Amino acid sequence: xxxxxxxxxxxxxxxxxxxxxxxxxxxxxxxxxxxxxxxxxxxxxxxxxxxxxxxxxxxxxxxxxxxxxxxxxxxxxxxxxxxxxxxxxxxxxxxxxxxxxxxxxxxxxxxxxxxxxxxxxxxxxxxxxxxxxxxxxxxxxxxxxxxxxxxxxxxxxxxxxxxxxxxxxxxxxxxxxxxxxxxxxxxxxxxxxxxxxxxxxxxxxxxxxxxxxxxxxxxxxxxxxxxxxxxxxxxxxxxxxxxxxxxxxxxxxxxxxxxxxxxxxxxxxxxxxxxxxxxxxxxxxxxxxxxxxxxxxxxxxxxxxxxxxxxxxxxxxxxxxxxxxxxxxxxxxxxxxxxxxxxxxxxxxxxxxxxxxxxxxxxxxxxxxxxxxxxxxxxxxxxxxxxxxxxxxxxxxxxxxxxxxxxxxxxxxxxxxxxxxxxxxxxxxxxxxxxxxxxxxxxxxxxxxxxxxxxxxxxxxxxxxxxxxxxxxxxxxxxxxxxxxxxxxxxx
Amino acid sequence: xxxxxxxxxxxxxxxxxxxxxxxxxxxxxxxxxxxxxxxxxxxxxxxxxxxxxxxxxxxxxxxxxxxxxxxxxxxxxxxxxxxxxxxxxxxxxxxxxxxxxxxxxxxxxxxxxxxxxxxxxxxxxxxxxxxxxxxxxxxxxxxxxxxxxxxxxxxxxxxxxxxxxxxxxxxxxxxxxxxxxxxxxxxxxxxxxxxxxxxxxxxxxxxxxxxxxxxxxxxxxxxxxxxxxxxxxxxxxxxxxxxxxxxxxxxxxxxxxxxxxxxxxxxxxxxxxxxxxxxxxxxxxxxxxxxxxxxxxxxxxxxxxxxxxxxxxxxxxxxxxxxxxxxxxxxxxxxxxxxxxxxxxxxxxxxxxxxxxxxxxxxxxxxxxxxxxxxxxxxxxxxxxxxxxxxxxxxxxxxxxxxxxxxxxxx
Numbered sequence: 001x002x003x004x005x006x007x008x009x010x011x012x013x014x015x016x017x018x019x020x021x022x023x024x025x026x027x028x029x030x031x032x033x034x035x036x037x038x039x040x041x042x043x044x045x046x047x048x049x050x051x052x053x054x055x056x057x058x059x060x061x062x063x064x065x066x067x068x069x070x071x072x073x074x075x076x077x078x079x080x081x082x083x084x085x086x087x088x089x090x091x092x093x094x095x096x097x098x099x100x101x102x103x104x105x106x107x108x109x110x111x112x113x114x115x116x117x118x119x120x121x122x123x124x125x126x127x128x129x130x131x132x133x134x135x136x137x138x139x140x141x142x143x144x145x146x147x148x149x150x151x152x153x154x155x156x157x158x159x160x161x162x163x164x165x166x167x168x169x170x171x172x173x174x175x176x177x178x179x180x181x182x183x184x185x186x187x188x189x190x191x192x193x194x195x196x197x198x199x200x201x202x203x204x205x206x207x208x209x210x211x212x213x214x215x216x217x218x219x220x221x222x223x224x225x226x227x228x229x230x231x232x233x234x235x236x237x238x239x240x241x242x243x244x245x246x247x248x249x250x251x252x253x254x255x256x257x258x259x260x261x262x263x264x265x266x267x268x269x270x271x272x273x274x275x276x277x278x279x280x281x282x283x284x285x286x287x288x289x290x291x292x293x294x295x296x297x298x299x300x301x302x303x304x305x306x307x308x309x310x311x312x313x314x315x316x317x318x319x320x321x322x323x324x325x326x327x328x329x330x331x332x333x334x335x336x337x338x339x340x341x342x343x344x345x346x347x348x349x350x351x352x353x354x355x356x357x358x359x360x361x362x363x364x365x366x367x368x369x370x371x372x373x374x375x376x377x378x379x380x381x382x383x384x385x386x387x388x389x390x391x392x393x394x395x396x397x398x399x400x401x402x403x404x405x406x407x408x409x410x411x412x413x414x415x416x417x418x419x420x421x422x423x424x425x426x427x428x429x430x431x432x433x434x435x436x437x438x439x440x441x442x443x444x445x446x447x448x449x450x451x452x453x454x455x456x457x458x459x460x461x462x463x464x465x466x467x468x469x470x471x472x473x474x475x476x477x478x479x480x481x482x483x484x485x486x487x488x489x490x491x492x
Numbered sequence: 493x494x495x496x497x498x499x500x501x502x503x504x505x506x507x508x509x510x511x512x513x514x515x516x517x518x519x520x521x522x523x524x525x526x527x528x529x530x531x532x533x534x535x536x537x538x539x540x541x542x543x544x545x546x547x548x549x550x551x552x553x554x555x556x557x558x559x560x561x562x563x564x565x566x567x568x569x570x571x572x573x574x575x576x577x578x579x580x581x582x583x584x585x586x587x588x589x590x591x592x593x594x595x596x597x598x599x600x601x602x603x604x605x606x607x608x609x610x611x612x613x614x615x616x617x618x619x620x621x622x623x624x625x626x627x628x629x630x631x632x633x634x635x636x637x638x639x640x641x642x643x644x645x646x647x648x649x650x651x652x653x654x655x656x657x658x659x660x661x662x663x664x665x666x667x668x669x670x671x672x673x674x675x676x677x678x679x680x681x682x683x684x685x686x687x688x689x690x691x692x693x694x695x696x697x698x699x700x701x702x703x704x705x706x707x708x709x710x711x712x713x714x715x716x717x718x719x720x721x722x723x724x725x726x727x728x729x730x731x732x733x734x735x736x737x738x739x740x741x742x743x744x745x746x747x748x749x750x751x752x753x754x755x756x757x758x759x760x761x762x763x764x765x766x767x768x769x770x771x772x773x774x775x776x777x778x779x780x781x782x783x784x785x786x787x788x789x790x791x792x793x794x795x796x797x798x799x800x801x802x803x804x805x806x807x808x809x810x811x812x813x814x815x816x817x818x819x820x821x822x823x824x825x826x827x828x829x830x831x832x833x834x835x836x837x838x839x840x841x842x843x844x845x846x847x848x849x850x851x852x853x854x855x856x857x858x859x860x861x862x863x864x865x866x867x868x869x870x871x872x873x874x875x876x877x878x879x880x881x882x883x884x885x886x887x888x889x890x891x892x893x894x895x896x897x898x899x900x901x902x903x
Contacts, residue, residue, distance in 0.1 A: 110803070110805065111805075112722055112726075112803075112804070112805025112806075113803040113804045113805040113806070113828070114729075114804060114805075115803070115804075135730065156675065157675045157679075159673060163673070167646075167650065168673070168675075170679070170682070171646070171650060180875070184875055184878075185875065186873070186875030186876060186879065187873060187875070187876075188876065190803075190852070191803035191804075191852060192801040192802050192803050192804075192828055192829075192852060192853045192854060193801045193827055193828065193829050194636075194799065194801040194829055194854070194856065195801075195854060195872070195876075196854050196855075196856055196869060196870045196871065196872045196876075197872035197876045197877070197880055197898075198683055198686070198687055198691075198876075198879075198880050198883065199649065199682045199683060199685060199686055200683075200876060200879055200880075201682075202649065202679060202681075202682020202683065202685075203678060203679060203680070203682050203683050205679070205682075206675050206678070206679050207678055223729050223730050226730075226732040227732070246589045246590075249589065249590075249591060250588060250589050250591075251703075252614075252703030252705075252706075253703075254702075254703075290732075290734060291732035291733055291734065291757070291761055292732060293732075293756075293757055293760050293761070294734065294753060294754075294757040294761070297754060297756065297757055350669075350671045350673050350674055351671065352587060352590045352592065352670060352671055353589060353590050353672075354587055354589035354590050379673070382671075382672050382673040383590075383671055383672065383673065384673045417669070417670045417671070418669075418671055419669050419671050419673075419674040419675075419676045420676040421674075421675050421676050422671075422673040422674060422675060423673070423675055424675075425675055426675075426676055426677065430676075434676070434677065437669075437676055437677075438666070438676075438677055439665065439666070441663050441664060441665040442665045442666050442667065442677070443677075444663070444665070445659070445663075445665045445667070445680065445887070446677055446678045446680075448886035448887055449678050449680065449683070449883070449886065449887075450678070451882075451886055452879060452882035452883045452885070452886045453879065453882070455882075464677060464678070465677075
């Protein structure tokens with residue numbers, strides 16, 4: 001038998017038995033094969049097998065688990081469904097995963113207050129389903145909404161196609177129970193707004209699981225709109241579609257959703273989902289909602305903006321069925337890429353809306369320079385790009401070029417005053433790019449914020465904030481991580 | 493470190509430039525505490541230099557904007573330097589197509605509205621700022637000041653996209669950005685909003701704007717009973733109308749709704765809303781008077797003004813208790829938040845807090861006499877207080893900024 005590193009640096013037996021006493025032996029996984037299933041999240045290029053996976057069922061159990069781990073200074077990462085795309089739930093080889101999948105009860109539906117109280121393992125879609133019959137919905141709708149959990153949504157401040165008008169997770173969470181890294185339980189906010197003291201909840205949402213473990217969440221739900229109008233508009237050039245986006249926003253219309261697909265994306269989408277979009281090099285999918293009269297008025301205004309920007313066709317869905325067909329195309333986009341490329345790299349960056357045309361042009365330029373195709377399908381209304389860099393993974397040199405193109409796209413976003421990420425998070429993946437967006441002083445303040453919550457640095461360490469150990473002294477220099485050298489973590 | 497007032501003045505003149513420094517006078521008092529010196533820096537560098545000097549000497553600094561909310565909450569333990577930020581004025585960048593503006597923190601809301609509301613841009617920062625157009629942008633952030641249109645547009649928390657700030661030790665840093673969607677790094681904007689100048693001095697803000705609606709109309713419903721309020725709120729939330737304010741006024745028992753949009757949509761929706769709720773649409777002239785009264789209302793008479801928040805469905809219960817509390821209220825009915833005015837005496841403040849907490853809500857002190865703060869403001873739970881103290885300790889370990897202004901024994 002090969003000497004196992006798990007044996008060498010494994011979970012101390014006293015810790016294992018303490019954890020078993022808390023959750024019961026069925027809910028502590030130490031078997032390497034079982035732990036391997038938790039080695040990565042949706043970004044599979046970063047992997048590390050944790051020492052153990054512990055699955056508490058209550059806030060109390062979570063508190064006790066954290067106390068046991070903190071006493072032995074064992075780092076831990078909370079995990080929901082593992083659909084994140086930035087390696088935010090990547091474990092450490094010397095750490096433990098605290099899985100929240102057993103905490104999936106909807107604790108209360110309070111329609112008079114427009115609130116739903118849930119445990120963190122409840123899926124995003126389950127929240128909407130719990131209030132659909134009453135005419136409400138939970139607004140954030142990340143594309144993984146059928147499986148992704150509220151705990152993960154809170155950690156990442158998730159958005160989705162419909163956050164243009166109604167905001168992100170941070171606008172829809174009014175309360176949370178937080179287990180701090182030393183095991184203290186803090187209740188932040190509740191069903192009422194404006195809780196006393198600093199807006200700690202605002203800092204916790206989007207902190208990528210580095211400030212504590214959330215074990216209960218109070219969400220805001222909103223009434224469904226009275227009417228919805230769905231349009232598609234086709235353009236000869238992606239830049240013209242980008243200009244139409246700015247024009248729509250500038251005319252004072254805030255659509256419920258404003259999505260864009262370029263030629264490469266459309267090629268895959270048409271093959272896979274047959275949404276029957278009008279032909280063009282770029283298509284905008286626009287959803288408007290509100291009172292019926294206003295919806296119709298805005299639809300006319302949007303159509304006029306598209307035509308003025310050079311749309312070759314503009315079609316209003318005649319009924320709900322046609323509207324769902326339009327959406328089916330957009331929703332199938334990522335999966336459809338398999339039709340035109342064996343592999344793709346999903347990038348996530350943000351630009352000011354008015355800079356969309358020039359950034360799209362820069363992406364075209366990068367395609368030509370590096371001989372790779374990039375499919376763009378993204379939330380154009382808020383300037384959130386999701387370029388998919390297509391490559392053939394069986395050719396390592398193509399994979400490397402794809403990484404270069406993905407990084408250069410982010411550089412182009414930052415060059416026009418944008419951001420490294422609009423919804424996927426920094427996680428492990430973009431850790432070492434943080435200095436491109438934030439100065440040393442900016443990062444120092446973030447380190448201090450983290451220290452106020454978790455002075456020992458046990459809660460999801462090695463995420464969000466770069467350290468010399470993880471990123472090297474200077475930007476861009478790759479050095480093998482000690483865990484990589486010890487072959488307990490791999491970099492793909 | 494002990495310094496005489498003269499020594500402090502000399503150091504400040506060197507740091508911020510002689511013209512920026514003057515002795516503190518009676519009108520400069522902060523909740524009764526008179527500052528030794530007032531510094532009005534012309535730029536960020538001078539803010540940083542003054543703060544660095546103060547921290548290295550152990551002096552206390554209280555930042556201020558227009559002063560509208562300066563006396564709210566507990567008095568500072570000390571105030572060696574009053575840092576007047578109104579010298580940091582002006583728009584730095586307004587990209588109309590992005591609906592985003594970056595401005596210096598000492599600019600007033602009124603000046604910003606003028607700058608972004610040009611006939612070409614027709615945009616607006618959608619905060620009512622407690623009806624004080626003289627409020628500065630930094631003051632909005634520090635106090636989280638909102639107003640009736642919070643119903644439709646949220647608070648400064650929802651509109652602040654990024655900020656540049658100076659820590660007590662003079663470090664200049666930034667958080668957030670200039671884009672409307674951004675999850676890179678921690679969102680310190682949320683912590684700065686409502687932190688009352690205790691974490692950092694905000695010097696620049698990037699704010700989300702909205703298109704200034706071409707038209708608006710007010711609908712008034714009279715004779716609203718507390719028991720009927722939840723039902724009315726549900727009807728408003730589901731009505732086919734874009735309602736941007738839904739303010740319940742007590743004891744008038746009146747509901748004031750604001751509908752905004754194009755002329756055609758506004759007229760149609762306001763009419764339909766009035767019919768459904770048994771209300772009336774005000775004429776433009778009456779509407780303008782009603783709106784400006786609504787904004788001034790909590791502040792125009794003497795008494796303690798207290799911010800309240802309850803679970804939204806229980807706003808009616810709060811309204812019901814107002815009679816016995818002898819208070820008047822202006823509540824954003826759909827959100828369960830608003831202001832209550834009661835007599836500024838211990839018994840009235842105790843009763844109000846008791847009533848609000850009993851129905852699952854909490855109070856914060858706005859205009860309350862010194863000593864009234866801890867009576868009426870809901871005490872954060874111990875874990876929250878500990879995290880607040882930790883944050884203060886991390887960002888301002890010397891306790892330079894607004895010491896004591898958070899209350900609850902915090903530094």
